[in-house]
Amino acid sequence: MARADVSFSNAHDTDPFGRLSYGAAALGNLFQAVDDETAAETLATAWELGIRYFDTAPHYGLGLSERRVGEFLRGKPRDEFQISTKVGRLLEPTPERAHLKDDTWFDVPAATRRRWDYSAEGIRRSLEDSLDRLGLDSVDILYLHDPEQFGVHAEIPGAVQALIDLREEGLVGRVGVGTSDVDILRSIVRTADIDLIMLSNRYTLLNREAADELLPECRERGVGVVNVGVFNSGILASPTPRDDAHYEYGAVTPSVLAHARRLADVCRSHGVELPAAALQFSLRDPSVLTVAVGAGRAEQLRQNRAWMDAPIPEALWGDL
Template sequence: MSRPVKPVGLGFGLLGTTNAAPITDDSAEKMFAAAWEMGIRRFDTAPLYGGRLSEERLGRLLRGRSRDDYVLSTKVGRYRGYAATVVNPMNNPGDWHDYSRDATFRSVEESLKLLGTDHLDIVFVHDCDAHLSEALTGALPALTELKAQGVVGAIGCGSNVAATHLALLQKIELDVLMVAGRFTLLDQSAADLLFPFCLERGVRVELAAPFNSGILATGPDVEATRFDYQPPDAALRARVRAIQAICQTESVPLKRAALHYSASHPAVTRLVLGLVHREALRSNLEDLSSPVPDRLWPALEPLGIPDPTESIKR
């Protein structure tokens, strides 16, 4: 298999309790083994995912692997009860936020224990959209201290809101962002202000959720598909149908177009995909390794989708 156009990481949210079918330990082991076999060494989790169930299970999967062989991240600030039932992944009843200094230190300590490591390559402040002040005065200074001690390698923000990333970058230096779903065929809200700022400041961007949690992989006509974790309405399905039609005219599968679109912006240094079975992962990597014609992006512009490579051309 040839190399994807951008490096790829895996998010382990589905190892926690979610509103999707649970992944058994046996399936998780097979998925992880396949990812490792395919050369993926970048792994992300968070206390939110299953109330640390994801961290606990990922720690078991990593056991016996050399710590120098992979890049590991987790998050602080947003929490959920252990193995809690999930009704709404975006705003589940019982979730809480705590960006205080003490909570951040405690959270990192617990993550280290569950993940079976003495250091974390990256720690993101998680979904602090409505808590910017607390993150700036509590969690981020605490993470800066841990970075100085060598416990944390890099610090950043993980959020679905482009404005949150930009607001933090205007106040504090960050190493890396995990921008979820905000530069895709359906949402380019990171493009106008955030990405140029990142390029100017040398801030790395990991783009998560390039399928907007499903619909750009499955297409619009799968009843159970999701957009940002919710059922898409008829207008959104119609928009994806229009995008898909143009992709088909250019002989490009929708899923391949979605992956290449998110990967093609020069600010994006890595794509972070969700945990899937071997053949689905192989399919994603093959899509990322297969070229798309240069004419695809201009063909999509009449739908209001900007060329992701435009800043490269300038």
């Protein structure tokens, strides 16, 4: 199977992703538990709002996110949505630890453990396990997850080739890599025949590290970008950044907070809320196909949709 064609002329308007997509980490109980009813309502709201691309991963709640997303999407026409999941972590039962909590950011029992496996066999098994949890016959996109993690760097080329082999066999539609490590992404884009990257926290109003070399490389080589983390862990998710906001998964520093507040002031001078600009900013680059954001509740999704659709005067971008 040849690499899927990606057109960068107004790509987010013509590609099946749509401008706004849903990242389902919150449905794996990221930071706090979400009950099944709330999770189902959130997914139904995403569909109601026109969202048709859903991203999940085994890592998210030890498979809980995949199970919830799959249960919802099984009731929808298969040709009306895109779904992606990830490989790199295999889930193995640990029933003896079921009385404990998972030792990551996910509020779930530790009845399963994650084991890094970037081998071709492990990647195939991971896909099979994900399909079982999803209850689907296929996924549209498969990403290599977090290759920046310690100990797996030497295995990245083989893992990427294993993904490409799955695509060539017709087992997945598109393949890519998801990480915040711009150097790793740039190397893979230059050397491997991938379709997409999932870029985390590196092309935002506060961090434009990807703009200098990575995004031009993606445009040149026909690699689409799914941009995530555009709120930089939360600091850009409020019209006025808060003192207790998070940045890059930690406490915000005074200098970053001051920078974010200056951005908010510029937005306000144009009658725009900061989160609206944060959501729409990266879509100005033609390689960015969609912005995927997470939400654990329906009202958060409705707010994100409103911000994504808010009118923004062209002059704002120049001032920012």
